[in-house]
Amino acid sequence: MSEGDKKIIEGCINGNRHAQNKLYNRYAASMLGLCMRYAKSKEEAEDILQEGFIKVFLNIERFRAEGSFEGWMKRIMINTAITHNKQNLKHQYQTDINEIEEIHVVDEGLQDDVSMVKIPRAKLMSIIQSLPEGYKMVFNLYVFEQFTHKEIAEMLEISINTSKSQLSKARRLLTTKIERETGSKNIVIT
Amino acid sequence: MDLNKLDDIFKEGLEGYSQQPSKGLWKKVSGGLLRYEISHFNFTNLPKLWIGVAAASIVAVSLIIFNPLTNNTADNAIITATEKESPGIESSQANQSISIPTETETDSKQSITGTPNSLESRKAELSSIIEEKIISVDPSTENQFGDITHSVVKPPSFEDESAINPGENTDKQQNFDQSKIATTIVAAAAAVNKVSPEPGKIQTKLINEQGEVEISEMESRQANLSTEEKNREVNEIFVSPQPTILVSSFDRSDHESGKIQRMHSLSYSFGQFFKGKYKAPKRRFNEKSSALYKGNTPYYSIAAYFSPELTEYARTASTSKELSYIAGVALSYNNSRFMVEGGVELSYSDDVGDYMVDMQTFDSIGYYNEVGGFVPDPDNPGSVIFETNMVPVYDSVQHNLHQQTQNQYTYLQFPLMVGYQAMESGIFSAYIKAGPSFSFLLNRQEQNIEFYDPDATINQIENYTPTRRNTSIQVLVSVSMKFQLSEKMGFMVEPTYRYYLKSVYDNNNSSLKNPYGIGVRGGLYFDL
Numbered sequence: 001m002s003e004g005d006k007k008i009i010e011g012c013i014n015g016n017r018h019a020q021n022k023l024y025n026r027y028a029a030s031m032l033g034l035c036m037r038y039a040k041s042k043e044e045a046e047d048i049l050q051e052g053f054i055k056v057f058l059n060i061e062r063f064r065a066e067g068s069f070e071g072w073m074k075r076i077m078i079n080t081a082i083t084h085n086k087q088n089l090k091h092q093y094q095t096d097i098n099e100i101e102e103i104h105v106v107d108e109g110l111q112d113d114v115s116m117v118k119i120p121r122a123k124l125m126s127i128i129q130s131l132p133e134g135y136k137m138v139f140n141l142y143v144f145e146q147f148t149h150k151e152i153a154e155m156l157e158i159s160i161n162t163s164k165s166q167l168s169k170a171r172r173l174l175t176t177k178i179e180r181e182t183g184s185k186n187i188v189i190t
Numbered sequence: 191m192d193l194n195k196l197d198d199i200f201k202e203g204l205e206g207y208s209q210q211p212s213k214g215l216w217k218k219v220s221g222g223l224l225r226y227e228i229s230h231f232n233f234t235n236l237p238k239l240w241i242g243v244a245a246a247s248i249v250a251v252s253l254i255i256f257n258p259l260t261n262n263t264a265d266n267a268i269i270t271a272t273e274k275e276s277p278g279i280e281s282s283q284a285n286q287s288i289s290i291p292t293e294t295e296t297d298s299k300q301s302i303t304g305t306p307n308s309l310e311s312r313k314a315e316l317s318s319i320i321e322e323k324i325i326s327v328d329p330s331t332e333n334q335f336g337d338i339t340h341s342v343v344k345p346p347s348f349e350d351e352s353a354i355n356p357g358e359n360t361d362k363q364q365n366f367d368q369s370k371i372a373t374t375i376v377a378a379a380a381a382v383n384k385v386s387p388e389p390g391k392i393q394t395k396l397i398n399e400q401g402e403v404e405i406s407e408m409e410s411r412q413a414n415l416s417t418e419e420k421n422r423e424v425n426e427i428f429v430s431p432q433p434t435i436l437v438s439s440f441d442r443s444d445h446e447s448g449k450i451q452r453m454h455s456l457s458y459s460f461g462q463f464f465k466g467k468y469k470a471p472k473r474r475f476n477e478k479s480s481a482l483y484k485g486n487t488p489y490y491s492i493a494a495y496f497s498p499e500l501t502e503y504a505r506t507a508s509t510s511k512e513l514s515y516i517a518g519v520a521l522s523y524n525n526s527r528f529m530v531e532g533g534v535e536l537s538y539s540d541d542v543g544d545y546m547v548d549m550q551t552f553d554s555i556g557y558y559n560e561v562g563g564f565v566p567d568p569d570n571p572g573s574v575i576f577e578t579n580m581v582p583v584y585d586s587v588q589h590n591l592h593q594q595t596q597n598q599y600t601y602l603q604f605p606l607m608v609g610y611q612a613m614e615s616g617i618f619s620a621y622i623k624a625g626p627s628f629s630f631l632l633n634r635q636e637q638n639i640e641f642y643d644p645d646a647t648i649n650q651i652e653n654y655t656p657t658r659r660n661t662s663i664q665v666l667v668s669v670s671m672k673f674q675l676s677e678k679m680g681f682m683v684e685p686t687y688r689y690y691l692k693s694v695y696d697n698n699n700s701s702l703k704n705p706y707g708i709g710v711r712g713g714l715y716f717d718l
Contacts (some may be wrong), residue, residue, distance in 0.1 A: 015227070015615040017220060018527060024216055033207035046215050054222040124203040143197045144205070175196055 005069065012060045020057050027070065028053070031077050037128050037140050038081035052080040078145060082155060085133050119182070127177050135170035142167050221677055227616040228674070240613060240620055244671045247685045251710045254500055488525040493533075493682065495520070495713025503541060503694065504703040505656060514539040514707065520605070527611040529621065535603035537629065543595035544654040545639040549646040553587040589646075593639050599658060600633040605666055617674035624667045627688065631660045656695035663691045672715065684711035 008026075011019025032042075032049050039045035055076050063072050128136060137156060141147045142163075147155070149163040156163070497516040502509060520533030559578040567573040607625030614620075639651060668686040675681060688707040 017223075017614055017619075018611075020220070020223070021216065024219060028211050028215070029208040030206070032209050032211045033204075036207070036209060037204060042209070042212075046211055046218075049211060050215060050218045050222060053219045054226065057219075057223055058226060119203070121203050121207055124200060125207060128200065128204065139200075143201060171196055174200070178196065178199070 006065075009060060009063065009065075009069065012057055023056075024053060027073060030070070031073060034074060034077050035081060036125055037144065038078070038085065038136065040129055040133075044084075048077065048081045048084050051084065052077040055080060074145075078141070079155075082137065085137065086156075123181075127174060130177070131170055131173060134166050135173060138163050138166035139170040139174070224617065224674060224677055228676070240615075240618070240671075243669075244620075244683065247669065248683060248710060251685045251708050254708060488523065490718040491522045491524060491529075491715050492718060493520045493522070493713055493715035494518075495682070495684070495711045497684075497686065497709045497711040499537075499686070499688065499707045499709030501539070501688070501705055501707035503705045505544075505695065509703075510542050512540045512542070514709075516603070516709065516711075518603070518605070522609075529609040529611070529623075531605070531607045531609060531623065531625075533605045535601075535605060535627075537601040537603050539599045539601065541597050541599060541658075542655075543597050543636055543639070545593040545595065545641075546652045546654060547591040547593050547639075547641050548588070548649040548651070549591065549643065550586050550588050550649065551643070551646045552584055554582045555585045555587065557582045591641075593641060593651075595637040595639055595655075597637060597655070598633075598635040599631060601629045602632050603630075604628045607666060607668070609670065612669075617680070619672045619674075621670040621672070622668075623670055623684075624665070627664045627666045629662045629664065631658060634658060658694055659692070659696050662694050665689045665691065668711070670711075677717075679714060679716045681714050682711070684713075685709070686711055 008019050008022050012023055028049065031052065032045055035045040035048040035052070036042065039048055052073075056073055059076070063069060128139070131139065138152055141152045141155065142149070149160045149167075152158075152163045153160045158166075495518055497518070499514040499516055500511055501514055502511045514537050516535050516537045518533050518535030520531050522529050522531035557580045560581045562577040562579055564574045564576040567575050605625060605627040607623040609621040609623035612620050612622050636655065639653075641648065641651060666686060666688050668684045670682055670684040672682045673680050686709045688709070690705040692704065694705055
């Protein structure tokens with residue numbers, strides 16, 4: 001951790017609003033990217049981000065600088081996202097795949113290679129966001145955060161089998177969506 | 191599609207994905223923090239150093255400003271602050287020169303204190319001090335007292351030695367400056383005198399505490415009395431041809447000092463702000479508000495405040511500390527830790543007007559003990575008991591009275607300050623500010639003195655009040671401590687120090703210290 005980061009963190013521990021503002025400016029964009037994967041929309045992601053930053057500032061004195069500060073923040077954001085969505089999880093896990101609305105992915109790339117299709121990252125994000133909450137949670141935690149099913153089950157207070165099932169369904173749904181957009185062509189992410 | 195490939199597509203595509211949040215999101219975050227901090231506010235959570243500095247500075251400044259002992263503001267027109275004796279007048283020597291029993295000393299003090307407002311009152315006051323004195327007299331000298339009709343008035347300059355060692359005393363009398371001897375009259379209660387064999391001299395017998403009879407001689411002068419005391423049975427009274435007069439602490443200042451003290455003992459209540467327990471405001475926060483903590487975003491803030499300020503004015507003859515009351519509004523531009531503040535203030539300042547009253551009063555300048563009679567002491571053969579009566583002596587005395595009036599000055603002030611946020615912790619923040627302040631005199635109310643004393647003949651009244659300048663420039667330094675009460679407003683406490691770059695008086699005396707003042711601003715601020 002750089003000296004600058006240490007000073008900022010010290011300022012945040014002392015409740016210095018300017019230091020908090022600096023920390024926010026440094027990490028807000030990347031943390032919003034994380035929150036976007038757990039939310040349906042940017043507005044919801046910002047709600048999670050807001051709540052998460054408040055938790056970060058109120059608990060920053062607990063950070064012991066043994067690991068990455070960004071990793072510590074990410075964990076708080078993920079937990080916040082989980083808490084944020086928990087009240088709807090029960091309903092969301094029961095969402096049928098047929099109820100999911102269609103995502104219209106527009107291929108913006110010029111098809112230089114007929115065997116390749118370009119997908120912007122924002123399109124990928126919107127595909128993730130379109131997943132039912134339960135699928136999205138499990139998929140994010142398993143694929144991006146690399147938690148085990150056991151850990152996911154504990155975090156989401158579901159069974160391990162449910163976690164596996166949700167992941168399987170999420171993958172199937174995503175495959176369908178991707179194939180619908182790209183056919184069997186190779187994907188290039190732009 | 192291969193599941194691992196699917197995972198990789200998303201991981202590769204969204205790993206490290208970032209997106210700028212909306213502009214107002216920081217306001218929501220800081221607003222949420224503010225809500226939490228206010229609802230969990232506790233003075234013990236604040237930085238102890240700053241709280242200590244704040245509390246100490248507020249208490250110190252308040253004590254300085256509101257301590258009535260340091261406030262020598264004169265009240266309206268006729269307030270006698272000091273009385274300056276005429277040249278040659280020596281005060282309080284009477285008490286110092288007394289070498290007689292305590293009882294008599296007490297009487298002496300009684301006879302020379304108080305205000306000689308009128309002759310009748312003086313007489314009433316002094317006639318009550320009639321005593322019987324028991325004097326031991328050597329039987330061999332008893333016949334010398336046959337023609338005793340009055341007791342002795344002892345010149346103070348003889349002092350103790352005259353009572354203890356009559357021989358030396360006699361020598362000293364001969365060399366003694368008559369002008370000093372003459373009317374420096376003090377109490378010499380237990381005394382017996384007789385007419386000196388030499389014309390114009392009185393031989394005095396004093397009985398000291400050991401019961402020894404002491405004899406002294408002094409020059410006599412015809413009493414220059416112009417009152418009915420002349421008609422009393424007084425053979426001679428020592429009055430100097432040159433009226434060097436001992437007016438012991440008898441002037442008005444004693445009498446007036448109590449009055450002044452009472453007038454200045456107004457108690458000011460301050461520090462009520464912190465008496466009650468702090469309660470978090472029940473305020474609904476508007477998350478779309480643009481006035482939350484701004485972080486590094488520039489913003490404006492407006493404040494309204496009131497400030498009592500104690501200013502020390504150095505003058506040619508004196509230094510006075512006067513209270514000013516300042517009300518003002520200020521607009522500040524805050525950018526990161528720096529701020530620029532401009533304001534308008536109305537200052538209502540007090541100051542004293544100085545007058546010197548040259549007058550003459552008919553004062554008691556001392557007294558003598560008149561012997562009314564004597565009887566043999568039945569318990570102590572060979573001794574007699576004298577009945578004496580204190581008789582005051584009056585003369586015209588010149589006085590120079592320093593009189594003060596209270597003047598009021600109203601100023602329009604424009605402070606312009608820059609500040610730096612020295613610290614911030616939650617809802618508490620502290621700024622150090624400094625800058626110039628420009629003052630313009632709007633109005634002056636200077637009272638003329640109205641001096642009246644029925645017993646005095648006023649010769650002249652001189653006005654020594656210096657003229658105030660119409661403009662002045664000061665340097666202001668302050669520490670502003672802010673407590674955020676809600677998302678938009680808070681209160682501030684700001685000890686200030688004001689240094690005048692020039693004297694406020696229109697004089698050319700560059701040796702005078704420039705005025706300075708300390709005050710405490712208290713007020714509310716609103717973030718725009």
